[in-house]
Amino acid sequence: MAGTKALLTLENFINGKFVPCNSYIDSYDPSTGDVYCRVPNSGKEEIDAAVEAARAAFPGWSARSPQERSQVLHRLADLLEQSLEELAQAESRDQGKTITLARTMDIPRSVQNFRFFASSILHHTSECTQMDHMGCLHYTVRAPVGIAGLISPWNLPLYLLTWKVAPAIAAGNTVIAKPSELTSVTAWMMCKLLERAGVPPGVVNIVFGTGPRVGEALVSHPEVPLISFTGSQPTAERITQLSAPHCKKLSLELGGKNPAIIFEDANLEECIPTTVKSSFANQGEICLCTSRIFVQKSIYSEFLEKFVEATRMWKVGIPSDPSASMGALISKAHLEKVRSYIKKAQMEGAQILCGEGVDTLHLPHRNQAGYFMLPTVITDIKDESCCMKEEIFGPVTCVVPFDSEEEVIQRANSVKYGLAATVWSSNVGRIHRVAKKLQSGLVWTNCWLIRELNLPFGGMKSSGVGREGAKDSYEFFTEIKTITIKH
Ligand SMILES: NC(=O)c1ccc[n+]([C@@H]2O[C@H](COP(=O)([O-])OP(=O)(O)OC[C@H]3O[C@@H](n4cnc5c(N)ncnc54)[C@H](O)[C@@H]3O)[C@@H](O)[C@H]2O)c1
């Protein structure tokens, strides 16, 4: 345990109050490797207190009209926006991402999440059917489920936490959220704004700590009927097991092994910079990042040369450097895991064209122990290699050639995941055909990560269960009832 002097110390937020914890976990600054923060190491006791608060707050909050709840969400969005710079600095320091990404993506999107659900909650309708021959009218009503358990990962901390909190409370639930123990700071900062936004005590409770301890206490609690989880597939398996005895409602947003398919008629001027970004944005730590690039044979050499050149321009720097394209990875353990994949690829005879082990990374003296690595491009690798099958979740991408449309679809689909794919071609017919055949919850063609929040977001196969979005999140965070009136 590090000395506690000058360390930022977080507290749980339960029933509208900050509450200290009996024990704490060290949290590291990824750019230096130094401990800089203490995160509550909560457990069952804290979950019990949060459940009590959420239970007490539920009748009042769920009885408010959608318009009243919407106003509260709008106020929270405004307050987050007023703190944008402070939140961006904190997110960048806590996660290792560049300040530019935190300023332009993470925090603006967190604001947008509240604004979006504040608006969408006002526009849902229900179904009604007539059965005149029986003298009956049938209709549906929806009601909030109750206490929602929300578990989020470390890669887009406030972005993904608010993507769950906003629809859950908009629909009238009360929530207990557990952010990743590796990146808890911005969630704690948001708690400071809740009272001013008009969120009543107990509506949003945030309990910090590790997955096995506080995460499992939340998932196992019999009074939490619903769990919305974003994270890895092995954790999802555990959550599914723990939820099964209670028949909980589950939403699981998991990992990916996302292909980019580049046909010979692709516009390479747009495709190359976008594919560098889709491979290495946020250090490759986005579930939607490209990690398998299939390039049609006739343009393979040209693509590879230009792609490697563009990757070498992708600057790795300290997170606070506004000119950096990539910061530090989340942890020492994760850095080692990512590096181990590169070693395995080398042992299998693959070629590392740039990055780790090939180029030299220059860092300021005080960042030498930070968790940095260069964006790395692997080629001459078999589809069966673990680098082509498993989620690496780091700045590593593999480039391989293909001959035909049919072949590339089969190869792209040959992994257990099915989250996001990109397809590059100027042939509209082909784009529609290929997009339809890919086993992927999301397909971006001639672009990447353009989000339309109204539409379903999520993966198929081992990438998850359920979808998030305006209608999908509303349906998940409510229970439907069919009522029949005989007249
Ligand atoms: N599909 C998506 O939308 C999406 C988005 C972001 C990240 N991800 C995935 O998340 C993973 C990276 O995030 P991670 O390493 O934080 O994932 P993780 O599964 O290790 O942790 C995610 C969250 O679950 C908690 N947790 C861990 N063990 C738990 C347990 N036994 N019970 C309850 N909670 C537990 C963690 O503390 C954390 O809050 C990658 O696989 C990535 O693809 C998916």
Ligand SMILES: N/C(=C\C=C\C=O)C(=O)O
């Ligand atoms: N859930 C979303 C993104 C997930 C990214 C994973 O790392 C979103 O954009 O809504």
